[in-house]
Amino acid sequence: MIPLFQLASDLQGLFERNRWRFSFIGGIALQRWGEPRLTVDVDVALLTGFGTEEPYIDELMKHYEGRREDTKEFALERRVLLLRSSGDIGIDIVLAALPFEENVVDHSTHYEFMPGLKLLTCSAEDLIVMKTFADRGQDWVDVEGVIVRQQGNLDWAYIFEELSPLCELKESPEIIKKLVSIRSKLT
Numbered sequence: 201m202i203p204l205f206q207l208a209s210d211l212q213g214l215f216e217r218n219r220w221r222f223s224f225i226g227g228i229a230l231q232r233w234g235e236p237r238l239t240v241d242v243d244v245a246l247l248t249g250f251g252t253e254e255p256y257i258d259e260l261m262k263h264y265e266g267r268r269e270d271t272k273e274f275a276l277e278r279r280v281l282l283l284r285s286s287g288d289i290g291i292d293i294v295l296a297a298l299p300f301e302e303n304v305v306d307h308s309t310h311y312e313f314m315p316g317l318k319l320l321t322c323s324a325e326d327l328i329v330m331k332t333f334a335d336r337g338q339d340w341v342d343v344e345g346v347i348v349r350q351q352g353n354l355d356w357a358y359i360f361e362e363l364s365p366l367c368e369l370k371e372s373p374e375i376i377k378k379l380v381s382i383r384s385k386l387t
Contacts, residue, residue, distance in 0.1 A: 212224075226292070228243065230346070232311045234346035234349055245322070260283060304322050324350045328346055343379070
């Protein structure tokens with residue numbers, strides 16, 4: 201099995217044994233919904249809530265090495281736990297707590313990436329919202345790939361309903377305009 205997918209499977213097993221709510225996002229979800237590309241880490245949203253992150257962090261750090269000297273402190277401050285596997289694969293765990301992040305987890309479904317390997321991934325719509333909100337060059341390329349590959353299957357009302365308040369919070373209305381432009385160009 202490809203090491204990245206093996207790591208994701210191992211993480212999923214750990215989350216399920218602990219009855220933690222989660223969803224794979226980022227590159228793994230992109231393999232399902234968009235144009236597959238090389239990804240070098242595993243991204244996951246782990247629903248921890250606010251103020252209850254420490255037990256999750258402590259448990260995960262028993263299994264995986266931190267990528268920073270101040271891994272725990274960084275995670276508590278920035279809400280992203282940066283770990284690495286024994287095979288030196290990066291693990292980025294978003295300590296999810298916002299209503300949107302809870303929706304991401306709630307809308308997740310299993311997908312069989314290869315025989316015997318099913319992973320719980322976010323929806324195509326939630327992936328578009330996250331990548332659009334991130335507003336980085338590669339994320340926009342990924343968004344275009346999802347739009348093209350999922351042509352006619354996307355719930356655009358949901359995408360804009362979830363993205364709009366996030367962009368207001370970020371004070372970046374231009375993100376919505378850019379997504380509207382890309383959508384009209386590709387659909």
